[in-house]
Amino acid sequence: MRNIFVARAFKEDANAQAWAFRESGVVELNYGFTSAAMIYATAFCQFYDALATTAKDVDFADDDTEVLLMILEEIENSAFTPILVAENSRNQWRESGRIYAAHPALLDLPQSRNEGDYHSFVSATEEFAIAHEICHHLLGHTGVTHRRRSQVNALVQERLDRSGAQEICSNLNPDQLQEIEADVGAFLLIAGELSGQATRGRIYRSLAGSMLALVTLGHISENWISREGPGETHPGFIDRFDVMSRIVREFTIPLTRGSIGDHPLGLLLQFQGFISIVLQFWMSRAKSEVKDPHFLNIFSWMMDQAVELEKELNSRHNTETSS
Numbered sequence: 001m002r003n004i005f006v007a008r009a010f011k012e013d014a015n016a017q018a019w020a021f022r023e024s025g026v027v028e029l030n031y032g033f034t035s036a037a038m039i040y041a042t043a044f045c046q047f048y049d050a051l052a053t054t055a056k057d058v059d060f061a062d063d064d065t066e067v068l069l070m071i072l073e074e075i076e077n078s079a080f081t082p083i084l085v086a087e088n089s090r091n092q093w094r095e096s097g098r099i100y101a102a103h104p105a106l107l108d109l110p111q112s113r114n115e116g117d118y119h120s121f122v123s124a125t126e127e128f129a130i131a132h133e134i135c136h137h138l139l140g141h142t143g144v145t146h147r148r149r150s151q152v153n154a155l156v157q158e159r160l161d162r163s164g165a166q167e168i169c170s171n172l173n174p175d176q177l178q179e180i181e182a183d184v185g186a187f188l189l190i191a192g193e194l195s196g197q198a199t200r201g202r203i204y205r206s207l208a209g210s211m212l213a214l215v216t217l218g219h220i221s222e223n224w225i226s227r228e229g230p231g232e233t234h235p236g237f238i239d240r241f242d243v244m245s246r247i248v249r250e251f252t253i254p255l256t257r258g259s260i261g262d263h264p265l266g267l268l269l270q271f272q273g274f275i276s277i278v279l280q281f282w283m284s285r286a287k288s289e290v291k292d293p294h295f296l297n298i299f300s301w302m303m304d305q306a307v308e309l310e311k312e313l314n315s316r317h318n319t320e321t322s323s
């Protein structure tokens with residue numbers, strides 16, 4: 001294969017696809033995917049702000065319980081409303097086939113975000129979807145042979161082995177396994193690892209783009225939980241998310257913390273919290289025994305996880321001061 005062409009599509013399903021044309025690879029990205037990615041990017045930003053507000057501004061020692069509960073309710077509303085609007089608008093959107101996946105009000109950004117950061121987040125998500133399709137070409141899944149095929153395959157397999165994802169992969173059919181390989185390849189491609197040029201900034205971008213892309217695809221296809229059976233071409237969201245989390249963990253745990261104490265695994269934790277709420281909302285509607293999520297539950301779970309992560313990073317990198 002000599003060239004890979006990428007184009008924007010406005011019809012058909014809201015996702016991305018790869019196909020071969022003569023000697024070239026083609027990748028299509030549907031605008032409906034971008035539209036859904038914008039909505040989920042907004043929902044994530046609102047969730048992030050709610051976490052930050054709770055951590056910084058809420059005084060849990062306050063004696064005035066009524067005021068405290070009111071504040072928490074307000075925070076919960078701001079964190080959950082965008083997720084619910086996205087969730088509730090899905091069917092109408094799918095039936096009409098229109099591009100906008102939800103009410104335009106959802107595109108309102110939280111005040112703390114500037115537009116540049118937001119659009120960079122959305123384009124990182126598009127990049128992941130495109131990179132996933134490019135990797136189908138690079139890995140030889142589309143029937144054309146790229147000169148880097150064996151090299152890319154070896155890198156992807158090495159990461160899959162090291163991340164401990166074999167058990168998940170062993171339950172998938174060959175088509176589903178190709179999807180997982182394309183996900184892993186896409187993460188490595190955006191992070192710069194395929195070209196030996198990984199940087200901290202690119203790793204963060206790849207992490208954010210991959211996580212938001214997987215949620216967006218889960219939303220569009222409503223394929224949240226695993227689907228079994230020989231005819232199913234794509235793994236469920238949970239399997240893809242599980243593998244990607246392991247890949248991110250294995251890839252980033254050797255990194256030391258950044259100048260503000262940040263670490264990619266801290267960002268991964270924020271996505272894990274966000275995704276568990278999105279999933280729980282969906283499940284509470286699909287299964288009567290599942291209750292709606294509760295913001296404080298997820299917040300305290302995330303705090304516990306953050307403490308564990310802190311300990312692990314400290315012991316690994318020995319950055320704790322002795323004083």
Ligand SMILES: [Zn+2]
Pocket residue numbers: 132133136178179182
């Ligand atoms: Zn694919």
